[in-house]
Amino acid sequence: MTIDVVVSMRVFTAVVDAGSFTGAADKLDLSRGMATRYVAQLEEHLGVRLLQRTTRKLSLTEAGVDYYERAIQVLTMIAEAESSVAQEASVPRGILRVSSSNAFGARHLGLAITEYLRQYPGVQVDVTLNDRVVDLVEEGFDVAIRVATKIDPGLVARKLASSRLVVCASPGYLKKYGTPKVPEDLVNHHCLTYAYVSSPNEWRFRREGVEQKILVSGSLSGNSGDILRSAAVEGLGVTLQPDFLIYETLRERKLVRVLSDWETDDLAVFAVYPNRKFLPPKVRSFIDFLVERFGPEPYWNIESGSS
Missing domain, CATH: 1.10.10.10 (Winged helix-like DNA-binding domain superfamily/Winged helix DNA-binding domain)
Known part of the structure; x- marks a missing residue:
């Protein structure tokens, strides 16, 4: 028995x-x-x-x-x-391995992680920055911070904050070459393109439900948003960048937003992790911390009326 x-x-x-x-x-x-x-x-x-x-x-x-x-x-x-x-x-502890893009990680995760570790001294964070999509399970990451329009099916993700793409150029460039009034005008401008998207030279715009796809060209394409932003500040051309990367540059008027009355692709900042079940406290607390820090209205938000 x-x-x-x-x-x-x-x-x-x-x-x-x-x-x-x-x-x-x-x-x-x-x-x-x-x-x-x-x-x-x-x-x-x-x-x-x-x-x-x-x-x-x-x-x-x-x-x-x-x-x-x-x-x-x-x-x-x-x-x-x-x-x-x-x-x-129930107590966050242990090594937390985090992956993020260079642009978002360097600009926003550094201070966030510092503040997180002050609250959770039992955690040690190992952060890796690169612009490729990592395999969380294969490479042993607990969580990845990704900026995208959507997350592929099959991945577990939580939205941390919103972002938007902004078309901008330096005041000097616009004075020299003129300000684009409609998306079609970009065909005649030097455009700086981000290489880590499916169609770098295709910029999409919407107005009143109608979408336009504009094929742009220029002398610089790269996988670093920071390089493209710096080139734009120096007057090399027009660039399409997420607001979390250029919000300070816009506020300092080193770059000026153009075509602000046209909609561009909305982005979101996601925390992606391998498994929803039995989420370790170190992962759950980190994601909750980032949600509170970045959302619901992130500090990098550019008002739609900005120019």
Whole structure:
């Protein structure tokens, strides 16, 4: 006969403590018959009688006294182990491996991680910045911060904040070459393109539900938004960049937004992680921290009326 020894121990010690099967059954939310059955099965399993039963009272046998003392020790150890594991599972600790793009990571994650570590000193963060899409499981990352229009199906992601693409150029460039009034004007401008998208030379615009795809060209294309921003500031051309990368440059008027009355692709900053189930506290706390820090209205947000 197979029995649950730990449960039977709990019932047995509860019977002893209560002085009756009825009292133990009430404490454990069992029927009196079920409590009696657990103790009987435990005695049969051990091959000894633990309790002397009379119509008036229960008393422990010699074997019962010894088993009760040992059972209390075992149950205490189990309770302590469960409490320790539960506490461990609720406290963020350990090494947290994070991946992010160069542009977003260097500009926004550094200070965020510093503040996070002040709140959670039990965590050590190992952050890697690159602009390729990493394989979280294969490369051992706990979470990746990705900026995209959407996340591929099959990945678990949580949106941290919104972003938008902004067309901009330096005041000097616009003075020299003129300001584009409609998207078609970009065909006659030097455009600086980001290489890590599916169609770098195709810029999309929408107005009143109608989409236009403009093929642009220029003397510089690269996989670094920082390089493209710097080139634009120096007057090399027009660039299409996310607001989280250029918001300070726009506010300082080193770059000027153009075509602001046309919609461009909306982006979002996502935290992507391998598995939704049993998310470690270090990952959950980090994602929650970033949601609070960056959302719902991120500090890099450029008002639609900006020029």
